[in-house]
Amino acid sequence: MELDHLLRDAVRRLADAGIPSPRADAELLASWVLGLSRGELALKALTGLEVSGADAERISDLVAERCRRVPLQHLTGSAPFRSLELRVGPGVFIPRPETESVVEAVLGQLRRLGEEGIRRPRIVDLGTGSGAIAAAVAAEFPAAEVHAVELSAEAVAWARMNFEVLPDHAAQVTLHHGDLRRSPELLGELSGTFDVVVSNPPYIPADMVPTEVEVREHDPQMALYGGGEGGLELPFAVVAAAEELLRPGGWFIMEHAELQAGPIAEHCAAQPLLESVHTHRDLTGRDRATSAVLARAQRGDVAKWRA
Ligand SMILES: C[S@@+](CC[C@H](N)C(=O)[O-])C[C@H]1O[C@@H](n2cnc3c(N)ncnc32)[C@H](O)[C@@H]1O
Known part of the structure; x- marks a missing residue:
């Protein structure tokens, strides 16, 4: 799946769940899974990076937990x-x-x-x-x-x-x-x-x-x-x-x-x-x-x- 598409999907799910900063949270979770800084993530999203199935699934699972209001810091551990x-x-x-x-x-x-x-x-x-x-x-x-x-x-x-x-x-x-x-x-x-x-x-x-x-x-x-x-x-x-x-x-x-x-x-x-x-x-x-x-x-x- 393309990173940009994955991020847009994550932002929509987080916003629907009432998370106050859906874009920031989506980017931080994806950056954490992919081992990228937020700046690098933005660049990779612009240049059409393809995310592996395993990483996409991991990001999607974390987004689901965040939608259940588990603190972002507990999900990234920092x-x-x-x-x-x-x-x-x-x-x-x-x-x-x-x-x-x-x-x-x-x-x-x-x-x-x-x-x-x-x-x-x-x-x-x-x-x-x-x-x-x-x-x-x-x-x-x-x-x-x-x-x-x-x-x-x-x-x-x-x-x-x-x-x-x-x-x-x-x-x-x-x-x-x-x-x-x-x-x-x-x-x-x-x-x-x-x-x-x-x-x-x-x-x-x-x-x-x-x-x-x-x-x-x-x-x-x-x-x-x-x-x-x-x-x-x-x-x-x-x-x-x-x-x-x-x-x-x-x-x-x-x-x-x-x-x-x-x-x-x-x-x-x-x-x-x-x-x-x-x-x-x-x-x-x-x-x-x-x-x-x-x-x-x-x-x-x-x-x-x-x-
Ligand atoms: C509001 S938190 C602040 C933690 C940290 N200082 C910070 O600023 O992030 C208060 C801390 O005091 C600890 N605490 C509560 N009662 C205490 C007590 N009687 N003696 C020592 N620590 C206590 C809690 O477990 C908690 O870790």
């Missing part, structure tokens, strides 16, 4: 995230483009620390999922000592795969399997020494079930729902963990839903150990992350405040 192609699949949250802005803010902070003479900053990613944030930071700031905490055993397996392909992964990234609410014990003597804490925790309120089938049925429940009132239980647990993990003067940033920006900023401002609370906008201008700094007091004072 998700682009900053400079990386992360391996993803069932059991792990698919990284989102807005989280790339959080990584950008982290890199800015790491560069500022470099200017202050901190050459090997220590950073921890709480709820690492596929390892997206931790792997991107390790790839783009190789001097950083990166730690990642994750509770789901399935997600840990995906994160491990994504860390193992980093050039110097053994020296750069340490994965800790456990509950972020217990991260001070999990990280032991490193607690109180981190320069940066970053997190994209589960934050969806229980009564706001996502409308997108791909999210509702394929992202793990543990990755979605924050628990407690307004989905804020885990985000607030991240704030508490950050207070324990950071060194005095250390900085944390957390992604959240736009509606949670106010309550999270208020919560952070109410913590006696936190200062310089700041809300960050994503590329579309929405308030999607909050950062704060652990007060630059002596640890003894901090211990007193905590008592």
